[in-house]
Amino acid sequence: MQELVTELEREGVELLKTTDLSPAQYNVLRILRGAGPEGATCGDVTSRLVKHDPDVTRLLDRLERRELIVRTREASDRRVVRTRITKAGLALLAELDDPVDALHERQLGHLTERQLGDLRALVAAIRARRPG
Numbered sequence: 001m002q003e004l005v006t007e008l009e010r011e012g013v014e015l016l017k018t019t020d021l022s023p024a025q026y027n028v029l030r031i032l033r034g035a036g037p038e039g040a041t042c043g044d045v046t047s048r049l050v051k052h053d054p055d056v057t058r059l060l061d062r063l064e065r066r067e068l069i070v071r072t073r074e075a076s077d078r079r080v081v082r083t084r085i086t087k088a089g090l091a092l093l094a095e096l097d098d099p100v101d102a103l104h105e106r107q108l109g110h111l112t113e114r115q116l117g118d119l120r121a122l123v124a125a126i127r128a129r130r131p132g
Contacts, residue, residue: 012103015100023051026096028045028049028056028059029092029093032069033085033090035084038084039084039085042056042083045060060083066088067089069083070083071083
């Protein structure tokens with residue numbers, strides 16, 4: 001099982017290397033694209049990550065240096081920092097959408113709809129058991 005996961009991840013890592021993104025950075029950009037114009041707090045991002053990252057702040061710092069995200073403090077509560085994806089971040093994700101879809105098709109396209117449904121259910125069951 002671990003060999004399969006490792007192989008699927010490796011192919012994804014190789015694809016993301018072309019844009020100098022780590023899987024965690026890609027995941028954050030996808031989360032922020034989904035969050036829309038209101039963005040997300042660091043806690044929101046952390047809770048939605050596919051893989052737990054102990055230092056989300058440093059991850060956001062790297063994306064901010066590349067101008068793929070911006071962070072702003074809320075006017076109503078200065079303790080709250082909102083992170084939003086920039087136009088450059090959206091453009092980078094758009095550039096990756098087709099290649100990532102093609103990768104997933106190569107990896108899982110041979111499965112039937114029933115098998116994909118079973119896989120989704122298994123993944124959901126595994127996630128439900130994770131602490132936190």
